[in-house]
Structures are given as structure tokens and as C-alpha cells.
Amino acid sequence: MRVLVIGSGAREHALVTALSRDSAVTGIYCAPGNTGISRLAKTYPVDASSGDEVVALARKVEADLVVIGPEVPLVLGVADAVRSAGIACFGPSAAAARIEGSKAFAKDVMSAAGVRTAHSEIVDNPANLDAALDRFGPTWVVKDDGLAAGKGVVVTADRLVARDHAAELLERGHPVLLESFLDGPEVSLFVLVDGETVVPLLPAQDHKRVGDGDTGPNTGGMGAYTPLPWLPESVVTAIVDDVVRPVATEMVARGCPFSGLLYAGLAIGAEGPAVVEFNCRFGDPETQAVLALLDSPIGELLHATATGTLDSVAPPQWHEGAAVVVVLAAENYPGRPRTGDVISGAELDGVLHAGTDQRADGAVVSAGGRVLSVVGVGADLDGARTDAYDKLGAIKLPGGHYRTDIGLAAVEDRIKI
CATH class of the missing domain: 3.30.1490.20 (ATP-grasp fold, A domain)
Known part of the structure; x- marks a missing residue:
């Protein structure tokens, strides 16, 4: 199977890395990709938001499957263009991507489906x-x-x-x-959705604010970990049965069935899970942690979802242990980031590129706000944290900053529901 991944961030680097471990995947291509991705896949300078350009590239590389990472191309209908060209595509239609593109639409769907969310x-x-x-x-x-x-x-x-x-x-x-404000710890649950067939992946927890102790402004995400030792399996089952399935059924009833990855962001309060938001794609940085533990061939899962055969595939299997991802950000992020600084140590295993570029002399330099995602794995969450922060200690980025407490509250048993 030949796979074309659309996007340029650490999420896409994680997807490409997982695909590279799948023996059934014989060719990996990415557009536009980034410096790290180019070491695993052939990259092309294509406008990810242009359906015509993506379709032309998919035909050029003879892709059997196109996987769209970011939300903007999905909301703009790139998946529709790919499917119209007769190519399997992992990612929802523009109509279904409104679950993220319009919060008002998402609220209306949840209301009709009887799903708890904020007023x-x-x-x-x-x-x-x-x-x-x-x-x-x-x-x-x-x-x-x-x-x-x-x-x-x-x-x-x-x-x-x-x-x-x-x-x-x-x-x-x-x-x-x-x-209205939803109290309680937040959970990110990724679910493969093919119409009314839903297959959950591991739950994760994101850290949105820029500073330790959840201080400072919101960001695109400063780190995440999986699994969640404080979250009972019964709560995950409740999220799937009481949130995801009803929403998937409602989308089918509206004539815009969801196909792809539905990301449910939830607050786990005293009355049970309540939806904070839905996203129509793999989340960043949670994807980097979740896929680090995936033992099943990812190509089969994505292709089955894209072709309407998810119900015939075995449930995903996972490695034992835990994974932690810590984001290394550029100076001044989440404000206007400083760019062009030389990075050393970015070639380490488990280091996923996002905001990077490569100069003519071969030096890797910062080119965005969230520069790298550093993934650690271990027998438990404490071990995964140690692995991630040891790797961070070997990376140098002038002015770079990161949180030192990703997953720490869970390690110290400070999260209660």
C-alpha cells in the first residue's frame, strides 16, 4: 500500500513514523512535510489546502490511500476532492468536518444526540x-x-x-x-469512525497552557501523555457509548456521516463526562504519544476506516507501558515566535519535527512556534517522563522553552474524578 500524508507538523511526523513500521506500507509520501519527515518519506511542496494539487500529487505517486492531518484542508473539502477522484481518503467530508469548523454546528449535533456539554x-x-x-x-x-x-x-x-x-x-x-465552565480533569479520546462503526484508541491528556502548573495563555498544546492511570475503563466505555456513538449516529441521520478520526475533548466532572469540543482529525500533541504505543499496523486501520470496512478489522493492540510527549517551543511562543535559531540534537529517536527548516549548509533551524515534539516511552508514566526529559536535555535551541510538569500530576496521584 502506498500512502500520501497531507500536513507538515509533528502530528504528521508521528503518522509517517507509524506508517514506516507497517510492513504492508510500501511507499510513504508527504506534502508538504518537514525536515524530519523527509528522512522517512518523499516530500513535495504542495498546497495542502488545494484539492486539485493534492489529487494531482496522489495520482503522481499512485497513492492507494491519502491521510489528511490538519483541520483546514478537511474543512475546505480536500477529502471530498480526493474521494471524487476515486482514491481512498482518511478524513471526513467538508460537511462532516463542520463538527470542528463550526462550534455552533457541533452544539446543535450534540443537542440532537442528547450529549452532555456546556451551556x-x-x-x-x-x-x-x-x-x-x-x-x-x-x-x-x-x-x-x-x-x-x-x-x-x-x-x-x-x-x-x-x-x-x-x-x-x-x-x-x-x-x-x-x-459555561466545565469543571473536572480533561480527557482527549481519539476514535476511528466509519459511519456508525466506532473504534476508540487510547485516552490521553493534553496540557494546553504554556507554563508549568497550567499557567499562562492557551497554546496549541505543550505536551500530553497516555494512558491515564486515574481514568477507569468504565469511563472510557461511557464516553464511547454516551458521546461518540450518539454523535456518529446523528451525523449519519443528517446525511453527513463521519469518516476518519473523531477527537472528543471532554471534562470528567462529578456528573460524568461532558464534551468541551470535537475535532475532526488527530490532535496534536496527543497523537505523538498515542501512536508511540500502537502495536497494530496503522495502515490497515486507516485504510479500513477510509473504505468503510472498519467493522471487519481487529481492534487495535497496544504496547505495555506509557508514553509522554513534551513540546519544545521557540522563544516568545505563543506570541510571535523567534525563528532561524540553529537546533542541535534534533536527530534523536523519538524527536518529531514541527516548526523546523533546513538551511543550505544542512543545519536544522527553528521555523515556527512549536518546534519539536519529544516523545518518551517507559514501563510506566514516571519512566516515560524520565525518557522524554532526558532527550530534551540533549537538545539545544537558543531561547527554547518547555513545560517540566507534563504528566506529573498523574504520577503524583493528584488527579481525582
């Missing part, structure tokens, strides 16, 4: 903002209704901060979603 209200007129804010609090959750790469969310007890963020979004012409 919400859309504000699209600045004149209505203050009255709407008065109906929320004392902790305000303010979101961009569209795609925001994980950084369009402000959670604050300061009404003025909430108002300023909402006003800024409205000024840019973006509708604002106000939500």
Missing part, C-alpha cells in the same frame, strides 16, 4: 456582548466559533479579560461562542 450562546453583534457576558461567569469561557488552531479560547475569572477577547474576535468579524 452556550453565540454572539455575533458587539451590541449584544455585555448582556450575554452577564449571563455567564464567575468563570468565563470565550471561544472563536471557527478554527483557531487551539489558541482562540480564553478561560478566565476576569470579566474584563473575557470581554476584551470577545471584542477582539468580533472586531475581526468572527462570531463568539460563550460557554
Whole structure:
């Protein structure tokens, strides 16, 4: 099987790495790819958001399967273009990708499916903002209704901060979603979905804020770990049965069945799981940790999902132990990152590239905010943390920063539900 992966981040590097371990995969291609991916796959400078360009490349490399990593191409309908060309594609249609592309659409689907989520209200007129804010609090959750790469969310007890963020979004012409605050630890559950067939992967926990102790602004994700020693298997079963299956069934009923990876972000409160958000693709950085433990051939799972035969494939098998991913970020991230700094140590096993480039002299340099994802594995979570941070200690990036507490609360048994 020849596979074309679309995207350029550490998530795509993790997918390419997993595909390289699958003996049934005979060719791996990536567009546009990155410096690390180019060591495992042939890369092409193609616009990932152009259905025509992706289809042309898929035909050129004679791909049997196209795997679309990022959300923007999915929301723009690239998967539709690939399928229309008669090529199997892992990733939802544009109609189904609205589960991430429009939070209002996602809320409507959840309401119809009877899925627990936060109370919400859309504000699209600045004149209505203050009255709407008065109906929320004392902790305000303010979101961009569209795609925001994980950084369009402000959670604050300061009404003025909430108002300023909402006003800024409205000024840019973006509708604002106000939500009630969901208490409890958060869980990311990836589920392969083929219509009404759903197959869960390992649950993970992301660390969104930039600083230790969950301080500072939200980011695209500073690290993650899997599995979750504090999360009972019964809760995972409840998420699948009470959240994912009803949503998948509702999408089928609406004529936009989901095919691909449905990412459920949930808060586990006293009343059980409640949905914070849905994404229509593998999440970053959780993917880097989850795929590090996958023992089954990933090509078979992705191809079966793409071709409507997921119900005939054996459930995924996992390596024993745990995995931790820590993101090494550029100076000033999540603000405007400093770029062009030389990186040393990025060739280590378990180091996945995201915001990197390679100069003519061969030096690897920073080229984005989240520069590298460093993956550690171990017999348990503590061992996986040690492995990840040992690798980080061997990597040098001027001005680079990372959190030192990824997975630490779970190791210290401080997470309770």
C-alpha cells in the first residue's frame, strides 16, 4: 500500500513514523512535510489546502490511500476532492468536518444526540456582548466559533479579560461562542469512525497552557501523555457509548456521516463526562504519544476506516507501558515566535519535527512556534517522563522553552474524578 500524508507538523511526523513500521506500507509520501519527515518519506511542496494539487500529487505517486492531518484542508473539502477522484481518503467530508469548523454546528449535533456539554450562546453583534457576558461567569469561557488552531479560547475569572477577547474576535468579524465552565480533569479520546462503526484508541491528556502548573495563555498544546492511570475503563466505555456513538449516529441521520478520526475533548466532572469540543482529525500533541504505543499496523486501520470496512478489522493492540510527549517551543511562543535559531540534537529517536527548516549548509533551524515534539516511552508514566526529559536535555535551541510538569500530576496521584 502506498500512502500520501497531507500536513507538515509533528502530528504528521508521528503518522509517517507509524506508517514506516507497517510492513504492508510500501511507499510513504508527504506534502508538504518537514525536515524530519523527509528522512522517512518523499516530500513535495504542495498546497495542502488545494484539492486539485493534492489529487494531482496522489495520482503522481499512485497513492492507494491519502491521510489528511490538519483541520483546514478537511474543512475546505480536500477529502471530498480526493474521494471524487476515486482514491481512498482518511478524513471526513467538508460537511462532516463542520463538527470542528463550526462550534455552533457541533452544539446543535450534540443537542440532537442528547450529549452532555456546556451551556452556550453565540454572539455575533458587539451590541449584544455585555448582556450575554452577564449571563455567564464567575468563570468565563470565550471561544472563536471557527478554527483557531487551539489558541482562540480564553478561560478566565476576569470579566474584563473575557470581554476584551470577545471584542477582539468580533472586531475581526468572527462570531463568539460563550460557554459555561466545565469543571473536572480533561480527557482527549481519539476514535476511528466509519459511519456508525466506532473504534476508540487510547485516552490521553493534553496540557494546553504554556507554563508549568497550567499557567499562562492557551497554546496549541505543550505536551500530553497516555494512558491515564486515574481514568477507569468504565469511563472510557461511557464516553464511547454516551458521546461518540450518539454523535456518529446523528451525523449519519443528517446525511453527513463521519469518516476518519473523531477527537472528543471532554471534562470528567462529578456528573460524568461532558464534551468541551470535537475535532475532526488527530490532535496534536496527543497523537505523538498515542501512536508511540500502537502495536497494530496503522495502515490497515486507516485504510479500513477510509473504505468503510472498519467493522471487519481487529481492534487495535497496544504496547505495555506509557508514553509522554513534551513540546519544545521557540522563544516568545505563543506570541510571535523567534525563528532561524540553529537546533542541535534534533536527530534523536523519538524527536518529531514541527516548526523546523533546513538551511543550505544542512543545519536544522527553528521555523515556527512549536518546534519539536519529544516523545518518551517507559514501563510506566514516571519512566516515560524520565525518557522524554532526558532527550530534551540533549537538545539545544537558543531561547527554547518547555513545560517540566507534563504528566506529573498523574504520577503524583493528584488527579481525582
